[in-house]
Amino acid sequence: MDSQLAIERIYREEYGRIVASLVRRFGDIDIAEEAAGEALLAAVEKWPVDGVPPNPGGWLTTTAGNRAIDKLRRESHRDAKHQAAYMLSDDTPHEPTGIVEDDRLRLIFTCCHPALAPEARVALTLRLLGGLTVAEIAQAFLVPETTMAQRITRAKKKISVAKIPYRVPSAADLGERVDGVLAVLYLVFNEGYLSSSADSSPIRDELTAEAIRLARILRQLLPGVPEVTGLLALMLLTEARRSVRVADGQLVTLDEQDRGGWDRALIEEGHALVRECLETGRPGQYQLLAAVNAVHTDAPSAADTDWGQVATLYSQLYALTRSPIVALNRLIAVAELDGPEVALAQVDRLPLEHYHPWHATRADLLRRLGRSAESREAYDAALALTDNEAERAYLTRRRGQLG
Amino acid sequence: MTKYMLTVHGTVDDPEFDLEAMQPVFEAVDVVNKKMMDAGIWVFGGGLEAIDVSTTVDNTGAEPIVTDGPFAESKEWVGGFWILDLPDLDAALEWATEASKACAGKVEVRPFQADT
Numbered sequence: 001m002d003s004q005l006a007i008e009r010i011y012r013e014e015y016g017r018i019v020a021s022l023v024r025r026f027g028d029i030d031i032a033e034e035a036a037g038e039a040l041l042a043a044v045e046k047w048p049v050d051g052v053p054p055n056p057g058g059w060l061t062t063t064a065g066n067r068a069i070d071k072l073r074r075e076s077h078r079d080a081k082h083q084a085a086y087m088l089s090d091d092t093p094h095e096p097t098g099i100v101e102d103d104r105l106r107l108i109f110t111c112c113h114p115a116l117a118p119e120a121r122v123a124l125t126l127r128l129l130g131g132l133t134v135a136e137i138a139q140a141f142l143v144p145e146t147t148m149a150q151r152i153t154r155a156k157k158k159i160s161v162a163k164i165p166y167r168v169p170s171a172a173d174l175g176e177r178v179d180g181v182l183a184v185l186y187l188v189f190n191e192g193y194l195s196s197s198a199d200s201s202p203i204r205d206e207l208t209a210e211a212i213r214l215a216r217i218l219r220q221l222l223p224g225v226p227e228v229t230g231l232l233a234l235m236l237l238t239e240a241r242r243s244v245r246v247a248d249g250q251l252v253t254l255d256e257q258d259r260g261g262w263d264r265a266l267i268e269e270g271h272a273l274v275r276e277c278l279e280t281g282r283p284g285q286y287q288l289l290a291a292v293n294a295v296h297t298d299a300p301s302a303a304d305t306d307w308g309q310v311a312t313l314y315s316q317l318y319a320l321t322r323s324p325i326v327a328l329n330r331l332i333a334v335a336e337l338d339g340p341e342v343a344l345a346q347v348d349r350l351p352l353e354h355y356h357p358w359h360a361t362r363a364d365l366l367r368r369l370g371r372s373a374e375s376r377e378a379y380d381a382a383l384a385l386t387d388n389e390a391e392r393a394y395l396t397r398r399r400g401q402l403g
Numbered sequence: 404m405t406k407y408m409l410t411v412h413g414t415v416d417d418p419e420f421d422l423e424a425m426q427p428v429f430e431a432v433d434v435v436n437k438k439m440m441d442a443g444i445w446v447f448g449g450g451l452e453a454i455d456v457s458t459t460v461d462n463t464g465a466e467p468i469v470t471d472g473p474f475a476e477s478k479e480w481v482g483g484f485w486i487l488d489l490p491d492l493d494a495a496l497e498w499a500t501e502a503s504k505a506c507a508g509k510v511e512v513r514p515f516q517a518d519t
Contacts, residue, residue, distance in 0.1 A: 115492055162514045163405050165491040 015131025020103035039064035230287030233273035237293035240266035356385035413482035450483035
């Protein structure tokens, strides 16, 4: 049983690398996935008897490659492409640097290609790079397994038929395409961190962990892209607060969190990455959000928060994004600096009536101004717009505290 | 190499056809066409006459039936297209980006079936 679990853990860790290397070699995702699956079966059979090989990832890749070639040889009518594919020899060493890593990078750009629907990009990335099963992905996104299977099959068909290349984009397109990959990873993280849906646990560890793992890989592969570092830092500094973010089924906001429960190791790692970004001096939205989180996690208590710094960072972010949501977050800092009345006047002008944090922010500012009746209405409006149980419990409690 | 069809759609919302106003578009499209030919990827391309001169033939029944007009009432129809021979979708999207700019309209990219 233990060895079974160990094999599955190794397989999951190595899956993206195995599949990416086979996709490069055979030019076909289905062949790669099938061969990877057969390699797992072989490992389950052999490893408990012979022991885990010294380089399990290399063993799995070699075995999968051999299985793919066997299959292509057996097939009576192979087309020229497959003929050519199995003629290729693969001398690439299975090592965590160099061309094998480039395989994963190539594949992640394929999975996050702008010609695929956004929900398909997320699903494909989790399937092919993360090694999650279709059932797991379906469960994570609360859609029936058949729906998710169709979504993934359709995306793979489009990659194959429309010829979406397995290639790291040219320098001219790289920035934009990296943004697309980062957006997918951030979406996966957020879906795990604060699910928008009613019938799931508020935090789904597996998605946040997977997003962080993929972000770490991407950072290894693209160390010179500061936004990649920024996104990883942002995820780590957010994840560091996870264990105290929900208590007794209720969301605990930053000011009320038990800071002793924060994960210091993640915070230190995140802070180091933020410093690295600052030294690079090419700010972007993830880096700025990470910096905001660094300010928060730097304060021993909520009262010690450097709100001036938070407001400045959000101003920079607003200059980049022109997003009213960013403006709203800046005004939360302004409320601490200049008082709730100043902030409320500006919050009221933001076009965010359909965004529940806007109502929740208004409710809090109105509460602080002693305008209980209006505050209650704002809490009701926020509650009407969110399904997340932990958040609903928090908003309900705050509403109940109004005089 | 794969052949891709880059299609430009006309819609019911298009302004009345005005030869003079369209002149800069024709010129821009000519430039892109020339660029495609020079790149050696050009298979075929052209603009179509207006949808109201189309004729539909249906020979799926006992007798062929010829009808005036398109086969389906639609708010959108093909206005023109290019067929290009390209290595992959990224190349097709790049050309579509130029084509869309030149013809001042959205361009749909679709691969032909293999062996076409």
